[in-house]
Amino acid sequence: MITLENLHVSIQGNPVLEGINLSIDDGETVILFGPNGSGKTTLLYTIMGIGNYDVTEGRILFDGEDITNLPVHKRARKGIGMSMQRPPSIHGLKTRGLVKMCAGERKIDIDTLAKKVNLETFLDRDINLGFSGGEIKRSEILQLMAQQPDLLLFDEPESGVDVENMDLIGNMIRELLEGTSEPDAEHTMHELMHERKTSGLIITHTGYILDYIAADRGHVLYDGHLCCADNPKRILDHLKKYGYKECIRCLS
């Protein structure tokens, strides 16, 4: 699905990511931990192609194609979608309009989708304008439900979300990653899981999202370097017990 090869990224001449190697296969979900300022958001934005991030070395392959220099809309069309930590408000663009744009050529029932995330009364409001933290996250999920990307990037889906909204958002993220298929006469659940193509890369500090999804692998991004590859719940337990300072020992 996606491969990052020796990715070096700078912001205004300052190196932020230094030699990231990461592969995410079809249907795989990867969790990214890391202290504040370690470069996690930079990594997701660089994959999505948003902002002024300079890839100074290395490349990004999506389904085998080099997308390192593609603009964001082309990456979105190829099947990459992102939920930002703090998406901007857009004056003059209604939520309904943006959701429609996200769907592209796909036929969707916007009102029915909006109902699933309790946003049916928000469709005619300017995107994110005056939305609460939880409403912004639900709006991001709604856009992804319309887009149906093959690779989902989530930047801290739990931030600013209360427990009830976390339940809704967690379940919707699981649905986006794992689909809604139920086993039937022809397909076992095991077969359905292996037919799954949607992949995910999810940044989390708290790990709450791990209560909702079956993540395959976790990594820690420390000071622009990727370290640690393990079961994400085990990484989280270690981080709670020993903090990020232990990561320095793995890097050295």
Ligand SMILES: Nc1ncnc2c1ncn2[C@@H]1O[C@H](COP(=O)(O)OP(=O)(O)OP(=O)(O)O)[C@@H](O)[C@H]1O
């Ligand atoms: N537009 C920018 N201009 C200058 N520096 C930036 C810019 N964006 C990010 N940085 C810097 O790059 C570094 C990595 O930031 P990034 O947001 O990727 O970290 P993060 O790991 O996502 O942090 P957090 O967990 O706090 O969200 C930080 O030192 C940040 O200040």
